[in-house]
Amino acid sequence: MSGEVKAGQDTSRAPSSQRIQQVAAPPDVLQMIGGQITVTIDGTDVKVPMGTTVLEAARQIGIRIPTLCHHPDLCVAGVCRICVVEVEGQRTLQAACAYPITGSLKVKTHTRKVRQARRHILDLLLSTHYGECYSCKRNNNCELQSLAKEYGVDFYRFGHVTESQYPKDESSYSVIRDMDKCILCRRCVRTCIDVQEVGTLEAVGRSNRTRISTFLDKPLAGVVCINCGQCINRCPTGALHANDTSDEVWRAIDDPTKHVVIQTAPSPRAGIGECFGCEPGTPLTFQLNTALRLCGFDKVFDTNFSADLTIIEEGTELLGRLYRALVKQEPAAFPQFTSCSPGWVKYLEHFYPEYIPNLSSAKSPQQMFGAVIKTYYAKTHNIDPKDIVTVALMPCSAKKFECNRPEMAGSGFKDVDYGLTTRELAQMIMEAGIHLPDMPKSGFDDPFGDRTGSGVIFGATGGVMEAALRTVLELVTGRKVEKLFEHANIVPVRGFDGVRYVELPITQVADEVPALIRHVIPTFEFLKGATLKLAVAHGTANAHKVLEDIKAGGKLSECHFIEFMACPGGCIGGGGQPIPTSPEIRAARARAIYAEDMESDVRKSHENPAVARLYSEFFTDGPCGHLAHELLHTHYTARGKHIG
């Protein structure tokens, strides 16, 4: 588990000063000591594997060493120096996070020298950290603030900046940069370069003029940024945060002429409890419904509904492509790529625009829901769509960009007006005086109250693939998917490996194609004996690997369908989720999601009665039909790497 991101992490583009360290030792020594070394930390012995850092060893025996630049998802930097410790025999203090144990050591973690150094380092960081804690998004959730408290900082030993040094960059729909609060730990740089392989952010300038900046210091909206917000999740301070639209949402709620509806995605529901002191992986789905109604939202819908809709549209599209390619011998782009992760979509538009035809044209669940609300819902409930405000609770910062894409308004109205992150909605709930975990449970509103477990698991890497397979396999083979996989849990596509490849042979096919999709694919006969080749990738560094393999004609180029999610772990690790993040926290959130799936009465998208009703009443020409294309599908923009 702990190797989750690192497994998929190629640090070749990062400075080698920031790469995972290679520790060389003569093999005989290793054998002699069985690869284990005993070190003494503050007088306590601990046996650790060769190459373990002093920090890791100390944590194993419950000794706390403070850190700022260190992060469990990232390679070593050793730049903030707050974690310095005394190593016997060394003239200088050593950074515990960067010091690999290759021999017997005696370490002391809080001598006078160490305490003085840490205090000085904190004081130096505070001397250039502009801004007051009480007017900061990260108040009470800031690692610098916590350390200042831990080390009893009660005055600014080396002074304090009293004027802003940098203009805020508020150009992006998704990520706001406030460099006045930056402490130059470079977690964002390592995230962007190593975890995501996007490389938007880098340190420029030197000495005390060093700052984190973009290409030619351009605003974030004017450079290659995929809006994934992973930098936000790892920032120790308030230097990075999402572009908050909660004020606009409050205004809409306050406006009696507006009908404000909110859809909530599964991942925020598995994460939002963390903002209220709950353990990671505490699902508060139904408590949240109550809280949202108390906040003043007129309707509370479940994004799972439109996730199911996405599966029908995207699955139909896949079957249609297969039929076109294999039966009609017409050109069709393979592998088909999922398109529900807006960070991934923008990554592809920037770095691999030539593969845009491979992207499913289906909109993401967020956008589909918005489109359905402003058309079908507006019509059936007799509300003028101009008076409807659609809000989406998402684990994601890129969703903010997505809902502002000009093409996302097929009905003539913006599909989704505001995307809120988990953190922002938690803030609104707090502001309303509500303690979320104490809320009674309540259900979702009709007419989209029906939901399936397939929609829930969209939140975890492999979830979209699993949901799609539950439907596609059942339709194509004519057999209950439970007969193929125990409890319909398609375990091979689950997990946290960076890239996962699965083959599923289709040994039998259904005699008849369900009426709903017969207009796209009249028969399944051609699929008999075929082997479905599938892959899943999460984190754009892994997407990069997959696309390079496809480009080189490797194994993955033979895939039929590939799920991509921009964020490590999928949406549960999204850029709008509560801070902090770590492999363990993401795993806990994933467990909550899979548990909610198991508890669902209906677990397959095509069995969602509300979806069936939507097709019979509204999208009457079926999935991928004319109206569906207008409202539920979209197109993409070849952006390339050079933008104005």
Place this chain on the structure above:
Amino acid sequence: MQPSDSRKTPLTFDTIEPGSGLAAALAKSRADIIGEVSASNLKGRGGAGFPTGTKWNLAAAARVHGEAAKYVICNADEGEPGTFKDRVLLTAYADLVFEGMTIAARAIGATRGLLYLRGEYVYLRPHLEAVLDRRRKAGQLGADILGTPGFEFDIEIRMGAGAYVCGEETALIESLEGHRGEPRNRPPFPVNTGFMGQPTVVNNVETLASVTAIFAKGAAWFRGIGTEKSSGFKLFSVSGDCDAPGVYEFPLGITIAELLERVGGTGAKAVQVGGASGQAVPASQFGRRIAFEDLATGGSIIVFGPGRDMLHVAKNFMEFFVEESCGQCTPCRAGNAKLLEGIERLERGACSSAYLNELVRLCETMQVASKCGLGQSSPNAFLSIVTNFQDEILGRTPADR
């Protein structure tokens, strides 16, 4: 271009016949080459004074990762303020430097050498390339060097871009790899994980030239010069308030007083030993020796006459470090700026003794907590001046500026 003009004493290097050192080395086994270097007690001439034989031994024992090879890098990023002796060596004794690299390559099993040349020395590049060409033609570089079967080695010149920190060996390697010049975490050390992740020896220009001299004349000869712990002779770049600034050769262990006598600097108020990152030694301590066991230096000697304002001297050095810190680690990035700010307060007479004491403690933090030698040594000048010239720098008023 006659930098040889700056030579003020005859240099031992004049007496070394190019080619003789390499030939002597190639007659030995690899282990014996390293043994000879160790026996000479040669220590790094860049200033840090790490035993060269030990460094080579570690690199020779290190395992190559994958299929690539080991590297020898000559650190010719001579950037310490007041240092200009490597320029003389590269100009007049380039053969000895390249020969030292070739001997190092033989010793550790490297096939590629890189000379990282200070950006400002770009004018030396054609000359150095010509020397390399000549050596290739003479069979002193390339395949089967001087008829030694299987010994292949060649040298490439790469330019620095003017950053002081790139003289730090791991920052130099980062720069060579095309990254920002920023020091790496150590360990792992370059002898295990250096250029392109491979075992790498990084030696100073003078160290490598001295290696050649040692093989030409023998380790015993070298060890006979200097002190017990600091063997051999050393080049000094002497500047400042003296009659004859220039490049001098002295045996290690020379006292400051003796040195001042030779350069015409008697009557000096202080001598900065080791450049900006070294320390200001007051006249009362001129009996101290320039040697690794007392005052270590890469060769920079700056003489301050009686008229010099030591606060101004400290400010000059701190301005340099505020300019040249790479900005990576907190103590160096922010600490140097705070020290400079403190000097400006002293100038105004606005620095309380309590705050000055706090800055002295900050110096200690910087010395022990900075990531690399730059931040660890940048407070030295400030500290030595605050300690040794307290009367001079305290009690100023704005009018004194």
